[in-house]
Amino acid sequence: MVLSSWGCAAPGGGNSNDAEPLTIARQGSFFVGGRNLKSDNLSLLPAYAPSGTIAVEQMYVHFQEPVAATRPPVVLVHGCCLTGKTWETTPDGRMGWDEFFVRRGFPTYVVDQASRGRSAADPSSIVQVKAGRAGADALPQVFGAAQEGAWTIFRFGPEYPKVFPGMQFPLEAQAEFWKQMVPDWLNALPTPNPTVPALSELAQRLNGAVLMSHSQSGIYPFQTATLDRRGVAGIVSIEPGACPAAASDMRPFAGMPILVLWGDYVDQSPRWAPRLKQCREFVEAANKAGAKAEMVMLADVGFPGASHMLMQDRHSLKIGEWLAGWLDRHVAR
Amino acid sequence: MVLSSWGCAAPGGGNSNDAEPLTIARQGSFFVGGRNLKSDNLSLLPAYAPSGTIAVEQMYVHFQEPVAATRPPVVLVHGCCLTGKTWETTPDGRMGWDEFFVRRGFPTYVVDQASRGRSAADPSSIVQVKAGRAGADALPQVFGAAQEGAWTIFRFGPEYPKVFPGMQFPLEAQAEFWKQMVPDWLNALPTPNPTVPALSELAQRLNGAVLMSHSQSGIYPFQTATLDRRGVAGIVSIEPGACPAAASDMRPFAGMPILVLWGDYVDQSPRWAPRLKQCREFVEAANKAGAKAEMVMLADVGFPGASHMLMQDRHSLKIGEWLAGWLDRHVAR
Numbered sequence: 231m232v233l234s235s236w237g238c239a240a241p242g243g244g245n246s247n248d249a250e251p252l253t254i255a256r257q258g259s260f261f262v263g264g265r266n267l268k269s270d271n272l273s274l275l276p277a278y279a280p281s282g283t284i285a286v287e288q289m290y291v292h293f294q295e296p297v298a299a300t301r302p303p304v305v306l307v308h309g310c311c312l313t314g315k316t317w318e319t320t321p322d323g324r325m326g327w328d329e330f331f332v333r334r335g336f337p338t339y340v341v342d343q344a345s346r347g348r349s350a351a352d353p354s355s356i357v358q359v360k361a362g363r364a365g366a367d368a369l370p371q372v373f374g375a376a377q378e379g380a381w382t383i384f385r386f387g388p389e390y391p392k393v394f395p396g397m398q399f400p401l402e403a404q405a406e407f408w409k410q411m412v413p414d415w416l417n418a419l420p421t422p423n424p425t426v427p428a429l430s431e432l433a434q435r436l437n438g439a440v441l442m443s444h445s446q447s448g449i450y451p452f453q454t455a456t457l458d459r460r461g462v463a464g465i466v467s468i469e470p471g472a473c474p475a476a477a478s479d480m481r482p483f484a485g486m487p488i489l490v491l492w493g494d495y496v497d498q499s500p501r502w503a504p505r506l507k508q509c510r511e512f513v514e515a516a517n518k519a520g521a522k523a524e525m526v527m528l529a530d531v532g533f534p535g536a537s538h539m540l541m542q543d544r545h546s547l548k549i550g551e552w553l554a555g556w557l558d559r560h561v562a563r
Numbered sequence: 564m565v566l567s568s569w570g571c572a573a574p575g576g577g578n579s580n581d582a583e584p585l586t587i588a589r590q591g592s593f594f595v596g597g598r599n600l601k602s603d604n605l606s607l608l609p610a611y612a613p614s615g616t617i618a619v620e621q622m623y624v625h626f627q628e629p630v631a632a633t634r635p636p637v638v639l640v641h642g643c644c645l646t647g648k649t650w651e652t653t654p655d656g657r658m659g660w661d662e663f664f665v666r667r668g669f670p671t672y673v674v675d676q677a678s679r680g681r682s683a684a685d686p687s688s689i690v691q692v693k694a695g696r697a698g699a700d701a702l703p704q705v706f707g708a709a710q711e712g713a714w715t716i717f718r719f720g721p722e723y724p725k726v727f728p729g730m731q732f733p734l735e736a737q738a739e740f741w742k743q744m745v746p747d748w749l750n751a752l753p754t755p756n757p758t759v760p761a762l763s764e765l766a767q768r769l770n771g772a773v774l775m776s777h778s779q780s781g782i783y784p785f786q787t788a789t790l791d792r793r794g795v796a797g798i799v800s801i802e803p804g805a806c807p808a809a810a811s812d813m814r815p816f817a818g819m820p821i822l823v824l825w826g827d828y829v830d831q832s833p834r835w836a837p838r839l840k841q842c843r844e845f846v847e848a849a850n851k852a853g854a855k856a857e858m859v860m861l862a863d864v865g866f867p868g869a870s871h872m873l874m875q876d877r878h879s880l881k882i883g884e885w886l887a888g889w890l891d892r893h894v895a896r
Binding site: 251252253254255256257258259260261264266269272273274275278279281282283284285288290292297313314315318319323325326329342347348349350351352353354356357359360361362366367369370371372373374375376377378379405406408409410411412413417 | 703709
């Protein structure tokens with residue numbers, strides 16, 4: 231193939247040799263959702279007016295489309311205390327899933343959750359309290375995840391700084407990884423998180439997309455399908471913080487391909503083991519209601535040692551390849 | 564050229580037909596700068612520890628490299644109340660300068676300023692005040708820019724909602740534009756802004772780059788060159804909020820190509836007219852000290868009607884083309 235040495239798209243739209251240049255049909259970014267809010271607490275600075283309108287609750291979306299998409303669009307949604315950066319270049323400098331899925335023929339959409347990253351938060355209550363117009367209780371419940379605590383949550387090891395044997399996260403690049411973490415405004419937002427209706431709007435605009443979530447956002451694709459099934463072609467929930475309760479209404483999931491995917495060491499984690507159990511109950515209940523749901527432990531399909539941040543682990547692209555195969559087998563075009 | 568119909572790179576590394584697919588040699592993201600901070604005020608939630616280490620002041624960078632770069636790297640730095648989104652797809656859905664410059668053979672780096680977008684802010688003082696451990700004065704001086712006030716600052720018109728005759732910003736897409744705006748933490752940061760040393764580190768890593776700033780960040784490339792000239796191949800300051808004082812040390816700019824670029828209606832703006840005057844004085848002083856500085860009004864080179872957000876105006880790609888030509892004429896490889 232002379233053409234491929236020029237970095238052209240391989241037949242089928244993907245770029246199968248990851249060392250070659252990447253050819254994309256279209257890329258860009260836009261916002262979905264959001265609403266205008268009038269506030270009298272926007273600024274205490276003379277150069278900026280205290281009162282006026284701002285847009286809040288919108289969701290930033292960055293996308294790349296392969297030249298000839300052969301596979302369904304995927305929407306990548308990050309977890310707690312992180313942004314869309316989760317899916318980009320790994321801390322040790324390898325290709326992220328944002329590019330990997332494009333190279334495999336999937337139009338790929340990476341979002342920043344509402345009030346995180348490039349999706350604006352509302353500063354009003356901070357300004358209001360600083361001005362003495364409200365008490366400290368009015369402040370948003372913003373939090374940062376400390377590296378020491380996140381170490382355990384991300385299952386790099388049982389406790390900071392111990393490491394699980396065989397764990398695949400590139401810890402030599404952890405300083406770069408910690409820089410990915412941002413303050414989390416989740417608890418300052420209404421329920422459901424505005425990211426959920428925005429995901430629904432995006433999935434419908436795309437006329438069908440696989441919603442791929444992680445951790446804190448694990449429940450969002452399920453909430454999206456419950457809000458409106460249209461556009462939800464499938465769900466991949468990676469290490470979800472929660473699955474829908476087994477006793478809840480399973481009708482939104484009838485016929486829907488669903489993968490709940492887990493890394494390693496889950497049973498050794500007091501934080502994650504109950505979530506695994508709860509998701510197993512969900513998968514059983516969903517399948518009784520006609521869903522095509524599956525729970526997979528990566529160690530059982532050839533990938534032991536996966537951390538909670540498995541899209542950045544040393545074997546992240548092999549896991550991505552397996553995931554692309556799962557989507558081929560389960561999600562209709 | 565049969566090859567070009569396959570979306571291959573044009574000779575010289577650029578993709579000269581903007582309707583064709585884009586071929587890039589490499590893309591990705593990383594952080595520059597940052598430091599670890601220990602805090603006892605990270606969280607009031609039982610699920611996240613109150614104490615521990617977070618990384619702050621790092622700068623997020625997203626980049627794309629053309630197949631055969633024929634022109635120097637450019638680093639695009641957004642202004643007040645915005646993020647790197649400034650340089651991406653315009654509100655009315657046209658190509659942003661992030662892609663345009665790649666197609667013209669420039670390796671292109673888009674940053675989020677420290678404490679903005681995907682570059683983490685420090686939530687400690689919010690948590691501290693909410694917990695009653697400090698008074699409201701300790702809160703960060705965060706502000707949001709109201710749409711009504713920003714209208715005048717961005718020179719869409721003399722006052723909201725009046726429009727300057729012939730103004731080129733795509734106001735029919737303003738709802739999408741307002742969603743780009745985020746709370747601004749600038750005043751909660753040390754001086755110089757941590758973005759400045761991060762830009763210096765980035766420019767040196769790139770072994771020479773043009774620093775292109777906008778508005779609030781207009782002064783940053785000058786501060787970067789003053790901190791350390793290494794790596795600063797040239798400066799394009801678009802509608803800077805300030806230029807260096809004419810009485811300040813001009814030695815860092817000796818021999819340096821500098822463009823201070825302005826849109827239209829500046830003389831009609833009480834906010835901007837003094838800044839134009841101040842920058843004119845800087846350019847004169849810099850040139851006396853051996854700089855290769857130039858101030859250009861876009862209306863004088865064939866582009867009347869440019870707003871403050873000129874990289875998103877209807878004629879943004881024509882302005883970009885002019886700018887690429889300026890860089891060819893003034894910045895050495």
